[in-house]
Amino acid sequence: MSMKEQAKVVLCATLAIAWWSFAGTADAHHAFSTEFDASKPVTLRGTITTVEWINPHAFIHLDVKRDDGVVESWMIEAGSPNTLVRRGLTRDSIPPGTQVVVFGYRHRNGSNTANGRDVTLPDGRRLFITSPGTGAPAAPDSAQ
């Protein structure tokens, strides 16, 4: 490896470390770790009953059937719907009856609430598809 290439690798690594230490995946306005319990991960397989497309957090309401057959109601706290609206979402986009799998962490207040850390369809595809950010000129070759 040439000096130039070595320098690039070092710069890359430094930037990665610098950025990681600077700001991880922290949400803008809300210390989610204060609200949700890292020691209580949950994976919920359920049916959407309704979605509240509201701010500051959208809420996905789920009926989840437990192993013993009892159906529980869960609230999944998600993000601001505004970005999804700019990506084409409407109030009818995710109809009641949609089956989803939610991975998240349980609310510290003990209620049937979790953050929607990862929301997928039963076949594994993400429910909310990422696409390039709205409005900002994209860097060529930037990751998505």
Next chain:
Amino acid sequence: MKSYLVVSIALPLALTGFLADAQTARTPWGAPDLQGTWSNATLTPLQRPAELKDKEFFTPEEAKAYVRQRLSAVSGDENIQTDKQSGNVGSYNDAWMDRGNDVVPTRRTSLIVDPKNGRVPPFTPDAQRQFERDQAHAKEHPADTPEDRYLTERCIVFGGGKAPMFPEPYNNNYYIVQTPDYVTIMAELNHEVRIIPIDGRPHFPSQVTQWVGDSRGHWEGDTLVVETTNQKTNRHFYGVQMLDSLMSDKFRVVEQFTRTAPDQIRYRATVYDPVFTAPWTVELFMHPQTGDLVEYACHEGNYGLKGLLSAVREDEKHAAEGKK
């Protein structure tokens, strides 16, 4: 003689034409036109990472690499496994976020352009002591009441709704409308409206303080210069994303808005606050947002704050029971 006439008439005309293209757009009453729907989303951090030392600008290749790493580092979707291992709750899928796609067009390594090291100046010794007291208090009282929490969590004001205008991880959109006496900026987050009179009227008296401060503007050439005073002070003024800091009631910001291109407004803001040993200046660029602003009714749907307070009360209860 003929060619001299041609040159002396044609050349200035040509130049005028050229200048007209390069000249900023104008409102019907002749002011520079800042109107439009804009975004100030960017991947450039506020402060230059310490590891970059004196490096003021990225090369194009370095900028591309930085963008890739930055998007990867903040990606909730990419980091689910590492987050699980490190006990990081994270938030939600990337699709909800919109941090921007690129660094600032200048490829500067920080939004801060002054001081030259790209970092916020140190506090004065007194301010440093006060800051440490505040931090200690916050540790002891993370959520006794909403007043211990960030202004964003309380739905009072967000980064782009006041001066200096800082982006958040999403919804960094602004609607600017001008009349002969006002430049008014509506920020999407919290439906914030900053009314900036430009007719020379004085600031409100000092007993009137506002969460968006009190702004007065005037044109200097093609640049709108805005001074903001009467800012309500709060420990969490700078928010959680950008800067954990301190502010005094002498806080003042001077912003500059310049329409540098049909698709760009250059934004500069200098913070003057005697808690810092020097003023500091940021530079950001606004680019067109093709979508309309979407209503962000924050307080009306703020289950999150209730959830946060109830979570901390529950933790305290468990801790107390554990001690018995």
Next chain:
Amino acid sequence: MRFTLPLLVACALLALHARAQGAHETDVPRLSNGKPNFSGVWQALTTANWNLLTHGASAGPPEYGALLSTPPGYGIVDGDEIPYLPAAAEQQQRNYENRFKDDPELKCYMPGVPRANYMPYPLQIFHSDDRMLVAYQFAGAARIVNLGKPQPSAIDSWMGVSNAHWDGDTLVVEVIGFNGQAWLDRAGNHASSALRVVERYKLAGSDAIDYSATLEDPKTFSRPWTMHFRLVRNPDRRAHLMEFKCVPFTEQLLYGEFYKRTAK
């Protein structure tokens, strides 16, 4: 000399035209595109925020004496009645009985349209050729009035999505996409998320706006109904909206049960 008569006629015509233009132009303030200019600070002269219909004075919570009592006032609704469907009429009654607890105004929630226009606080309109922003003092509510191509409402909102067009000198604004959670006044008058509002704004001279709103909601009302009132310009041209962020004033009310017990 043969030009004199045609010249005189031309001058007369020019003078008449100029006078007509002048009369037209000084009648109301206008934008450079000739449209009436609604920019300014305005406030409604009506007690509609207490009750849209004609009402006498009535008591508030007893501990606040006259401070939170309801003043009397004439109504602003054509026919002085709101044509509720039976279930909606019962809902209004329940709202009224619980108004000092359930009125979204109490919680500093955005007042929706048309209520934002007749609250007893100023609003400020910023109107340029292609854009209009209406900022309300109460709760810092705001709405963009789209003067261009009509935009759809993707998700429900408190202030709706406003699309406008000109009918001569009248600005007609259609507002859709409400979430059905705002009230229409403190008396518990209400509508659902099926509400559609058509507003009409017309300058009456340079210092007043004649405003009307027609409300249509097949889930709540048996027919559309209309209100009329006047917005008056603040004569102090150097006044603009001051910030009225009432959210912090409601925190104790909304979150008090979750405060730490030892805290103030």
